[in-house]
Amino acid sequence: MKKELENFLEKIKERSQTYIGYPAATDFDYKELYPFLEFSLNNVGDPYLFSNDMQSKEFEREVLNFFAEYFNAPKNNFWGYVTNGGSEGNLYALYLARELYPNGMVYYSEATHYSIQKNIHLLNMESIVIRSQPSGEMDYDDLAETLQLNRHRSVIILANIGTTMTEAKDHVPTIQSILKKYAIKSSYIHSDAALSGSYLPLLGYHDFDFAHGADSVAISGHKFFGSPITTGVVMVKKSYKERIGRSINYIGSLDTTITGSRSGINALIMWYTIHKHGLEGMQRRAMECIENAAHLKVQLNALGIPAWTNTNSFTVVFPRATEEVCKKWQLASDNDISHVICMPGVTRKMLDEFVLDMKKSIQ
Ligand SMILES: Cc1ncc(COP(=O)(O)O)c(C=O)c1O
Structure with a gap:
């Protein structure tokens, strides 16, 4: 052995x-967290509700406060959790969008990460693929034309904030202006910010966050921040999420997340990296x-x-x-x-x- x-x-x-x-x-070093690996920390259920003592939800909530500010989430109207990675964050956001708009059509560009197609399939949603420009950014003319043909449907748009191959960024304010032009009444924009969204605010670029039209943002924690265990964060508007939570007596918490058990170590890792680097x-x-x-x-x-x-x-x-x-x-x-x-x-x-x-x- x-x-x-x-x-x-x-x-x-x-x-x-x-x-x-x-x-x-x-380039990460989490040695200070090694003693916690001797315990089974499980942040099962909603990060804002007590489950049992073997969890790190107070650290998780601090992580969420950090990302709420980082992504300009509306004050007192944000909610999220530490996920197992970007794909789970995208799945949660699409799930939320589907619950809000059951007849919604999902639009995403051809440069989109494969997890989106899988998530759409799992959620049994309808979708249309939009052409990409050579840079990898969404072709907004194609989006506008396609939206026009489906004006009777609610719109769910998946914006890539860093496509997997070329790190192109779909421009959320431009997408919003197209929705406005065609008088689309109900819409939802999710920013899949797996890699680029993790660092763009540091470079002064915010055209994908809540203040610029997103209804949710998901990132991977193991990408820019770095982690030996795959992780991530999903952040949504609390008022949306409150429409779909389910209460479960057995865990004494709300079953609001995609997976039941969630790693308490991941929340510590995200908390530590944020504090260590500043x-x-x-x-x-x-x-x-x-x-x-x-x-x-x-x-x-x-x-x-x-x-x-x-x-x-x-x-x-x-x-x-x-x-x-x-x-x-x-x-x-x-x-x-x-x-x-x-x-x-x-x-x-x-x-x-x-x-x-x-x-x-x-x-
Ligand atoms: C654009 C994009 N979205 C989502 C993901 C999935 O993230 P994860 O591997 O954390 O599930 C990736 C991964 O590379 C990605 O590039």
């Missing part, structure tokens, strides 16, 4: 040195990633590789790399493009070694 674990540890240590294709920060520290981390992405783009361009980035993005996109490079650097590819995501923990040294490999591969 010992040998197997040692071997596995060796392998992931080595592979972490070339982990630049997926959006997971690797807004300034997080901002520094985000700026470093933006600078690393700019550096990589320049290096690849110097080799004649037409690499590009969307604005305010950690993701550098370029024509699909060779099989060998993709394998070594664990690059995600889709059709004819590959990308590197300059997450916290990806160093200049790693990027420069990667550029050397790219150089060799095109020679």
